[in-house]
Amino acid sequence: MPAPESILRFDGVSVIYDGVRVLDHVSxxxxxxxxxxxxxxxxxxxxxxxxxxxxxxxxxEGRVSLFNQEITGLRERQLFAIRAQVGMLFQExxxxxxxxxEENVAYPLENQIGVRVDPAxxxxxxxxxxxxxxxxxxxxxxxxxxxxxxxxxxxxxxxNVTYPKLVFYDSPTAGLDPITANNIMSxxxxxxxxxxxxxxxxxxxxxxxxxxxxYRFNSQxxxxxxxxxxxxxxxxxxxxVLQKGRLVFEGSEDELHASPDPYVAKFVLExxxxx
Amino acid sequence: xxxxxxxxxxxxxxxxxxxxxxVSTLQDFCLLAGKALANLFRAPHYWDDVLIQMDRIGVGxxxxxxxxxxxSGAVMALQMSKALDTYGASSQxxxxxxxxxxAQLGPVLTSLLVAGRNASGIASELGSMKVTEQIDAMRxxxxxxxxxxxxxxxxxxxxxxxxxxVIADFVGMLGGxxxxxxxxxxxxxxxxxxxxxxxxxxxxxxxxxxxLVNGLVISLVGCYYGMATSGGTQGVGRATxxxxxxxxxxxxxxxxxxTQLFVNL
Ligand SMILES: Nc1ncnc2c1ncn2[C@@H]1O[C@H](COP(=O)(O)OP(=O)(O)O)[C@@H](O)[C@H]1O
Ligand SMILES: [Mg+2]
Numbered sequence: 051m052p053a054p055e056s057i058l059r060f061d062g063v064s065v066i067y068d069g070v071r072v073l074d075h076v077s078x079x080x081x082x083x084x085x086x087x088x089x090x091x092x093x094x095x096x097x098x099x100x101x102x103x104x105x106x107x108x109x110x111e112g113r114v115s116l117f118n119q120e121i122t123g124l125r126e127r128q129l130f131a132i133r134a135q136v137g138m139l140f141q142e143x144x145x146x147x148x149x150x151x152e153e154n155v156a157y158p159l160e161n162q163i164g165v166r167v168d169p170a171x172x173x174x175x176x177x178x179x180x181x182x183x184x185x186x187x188x189x190x191x192x193x194x195x196x197x198x199x200x201x202x203x204x205x206x207x208x209x210n211v212t213y214p215k216l217v218f219y220d221s222p223t224a225g226l227d228p229i230t231a232n233n234i235m236s237x238x239x240x241x242x243x244x245x246x247x248x249x250x251x252x253x254x255x256x257x258x259x260x261x262x263x264x265y266r267f268n269s270q271x272x273x274x275x276x277x278x279x280x281x282x283x284x285x286x287x288x289x290x291v292l293q294k295g296r297l298v299f300e301g302s303e304d305e306l307h308a309s310p311d312p313y314v315a316k317f318v319l320e321x322x323x324x325x
Numbered sequence: 326x327x328x329x330x331x332x333x334x335x336x337x338x339x340x341x342x343x344x345x346x347x348v349s350t351l352q353d354f355c356l357l358a359g360k361a362l363a364n365l366f367r368a369p370h371y372w373d374d375v376l377i378q379m380d381r382i383g384v385g386x387x388x389x390x391x392x393x394x395x396x397s398g399a400v401m402a403l404q405m406s407k408a409l410d411t412y413g414a415s416s417q418x419x420x421x422x423x424x425x426x427x428a429q430l431g432p433v434l435t436s437l438l439v440a441g442r443n444a445s446g447i448a449s450e451l452g453s454m455k456v457t458e459q460i461d462a463m464r465x466x467x468x469x470x471x472x473x474x475x476x477x478x479x480x481x482x483x484x485x486x487x488x489x490x491v492i493a494d495f496v497g498m499l500g501g502x503x504x505x506x507x508x509x510x511x512x513x514x515x516x517x518x519x520x521x522x523x524x525x526x527x528x529x530x531x532x533x534x535x536x537l538v539n540g541l542v543i544s545l546v547g548c549y550y551g552m553a554t555s556g557g558t559q560g561v562g563r564a565t566x567x568x569x570x571x572x573x574x575x576x577x578x579x580x581x582x583x584t585q586l587f588v589n590l
Contacts, residue, residue, distance in 0.1 A: 147459070208466075
C-alpha cells in the first residue's frame with residue numbers, strides 16, 4: 051500500500067521503444083509538498099518519465115499512482131479527472147498555435163474536464179497569472195509572435211492557472227540563455243511557493259536544482275531570496291539522476307555532491323566546471 | 326520481435342512479416358475511424374471547430390473546384406463533339422457532358438483536388454501539433470484530441486465534399502454549354518435538355534454517395550497520418566506526402582467499387 055501522503059509513485063516502471071528500455075525499472079515516491087529535481091543528460095528519459103507520470107504514455111512494465119490512485123490501465127476519460135489536479139509545462143511549451151496567449155491560458159479553465167470555474171472569473175484569473183509571470187501585456191498575441199523565454203512563461207501560466215496540487219516542469223531552461231533561464235527558474239520557484247505546490251522539475255542543468263533547493267519566494271517582499279542556511283537545510287527538495295532510463299541516484303543536494311556513483315560524480319563535476 | 330535472431334526461410338512467415346506493417350496501419354486507421362465516428366454521438370461537441378473546418382475545406386476549395394470543373398466540362402464537350410460528329414450526333418453533347426461529370430469525373434476530380442489541398446493541410450497541421458507536443462498538451466489539459474481535432478474535420482469534409490462536387494458538376498456543365506453554344510453550334514435549349522434528360526436517379530445518387538464516402542476517407546487519412554507523425558519537421562513532410570498519396574489511391578479504389586455497385590443496380 052502506498053503511504054497516505056504519496057502524491058506520485060512509480061513502482062518498477064519500464065517504458066520500451068523499439069526494444070530499448072527508455073525507462074528501466076524506475077521506482078520512487080513523491081510526498082505532498084516536496085520538490086523533486088530530476089537531472090539527466092539529453093535522451094536520458096526525463097520527458098518520457100513525466101509523460102508516464104501523467105498517463106500520456108502507458109508503461110510496458112510496472113505501475114504508476116497519482117494521488118494514491120493507480121492510473122496504469124485507466125481509460126483516457128477516467129484519467130481526465132486526475133489530470134485536472136496536475137499542471138504541466140512541456141519542454142518547448144507546447145502552446146496551441148491557433149489560439150492567442152489569453153486563449154491558451156484560459157484553455158484549461160474553460161475546457162479541462164474536472165475543472166469548474168465561473169465563466170466570469172476566467173478572464174480575471176488569466177490576467178492575474180499572466181501578470182504573475184510578467185506578461186500582462188501580451189494577451190492578444192499568438193505564440194509564434196513571442197520569444198522562447200516568453201513562450202515558456204505562458205506555459206508556466208497555463209500549467210498553474212487551475213491551481214493544481216502537483217506541477218511538472220519539463221526542462222524549463224532548455225535552449226535559453228543563462229539570464230532568461232534564471233528568470234524562468236525564479237518564476238517556477240514563485241509559483242511553487244505561492245501555493246505550496248508539489249513540484250517535479252526535470253533539467254539537464256544542475257544549477258536549476260540548486261536554485262530549487264536553496265531559494266524561496268518571499269510573499270512579503272515579493273522577491274526570491276536565498277534560504278538561510280539552517281542545520282536541516284531543505285528536506286523538501288530531493289534530487290534524482292537518470293542515466294539512460296535508469297535511476298542512478300536519489301537523495302538530498304549534499305548527498306548528490308558526495309555520491310560515489312561514477313556517473314553522478316562525473317555529472318556533478320562537469321556541471322560545476324561549466325557553471 | 327522474438328523472430329529477429331533467425332532468418333525465416335518459410336515463405337508463409339516471410340509473407341506475414343511483409344504484411345505486418347500495412348495490416349497494423351489499417352488496424353490503427355480503423356481504430357481512429359471508429360473513435361472519430363463514435364464521438365459524433367458523444368459530448369463535448371466542438372461546433373466552432375466544425376464551422377472553421379467547413380469554411381477552410383468548403384469555401385477555401387471553391388475557386389479551384391470551379392476552375393477545374395469548368396475546364397473539364399469545356400474540354401469534354403470539345404473532344405466529344407468531334408466523335409459525335411462522325412455519327413451526326415453532335416447535338417447530344419449535353420448528354421455526354423452531363424452523365425460523365427455527374428457519375429464519374431465530378432466526384433473523382435473534386436475529391437482528388439480536395440485530397441491534394443486538404444488531406445495535406447490536415448496532415449501537416451496535426452503533424453506539427455504532434456511533433457511540438459501540442460497533442461500531448463491537449464490530453465494533459467483534459468481534451469480528447471480525436472474529439473477536438475479529428476471528428477470536426479471528418480464531419481466538415483464529409484458534409485462539404487458532396488456540395489463541392491455538385492458545384493463542380495454544374496460549373497462543368499456551364500463550361501460544356503459555352504463550348505456547345507460557341508464552337509459546336511447547338512442551341513442552349515437542346516444542350517440543357519440533353520443534360521437534364523440523361524440523368525436518372527441512380528446516377529445522381531452515385532454522384533452524391535461517392536464524394537460522401539471520399540470525404541470520410543480523405544479526412545480520416547489526413548488525420549491518421551497527422552496524428553501518427555514522428556520524427557520532427559521531416560516527419561511532418563513525410564506525413565503530408567503519405568496522406569495525399571494514400572487518399573488519392575483510395576479515391577480511385579472507392580470510385581471503382583461504387584461504380585461497379587451502381588452499374589449492377
Ligand atoms: N515516441 C518515441 N518513440 C521512440 N523513441 C522515443 C520516443 N520518445 C522518446 N524516445 C526515446 O527515448 C529516449 C528518452 O527520450 P526523452 O525522454 O525525450 O529524453 P530527455 O531526457 O532528453 O527528455 C530517447 O532516446 C528518445 O529517442
Ligand atoms: Mg526532454
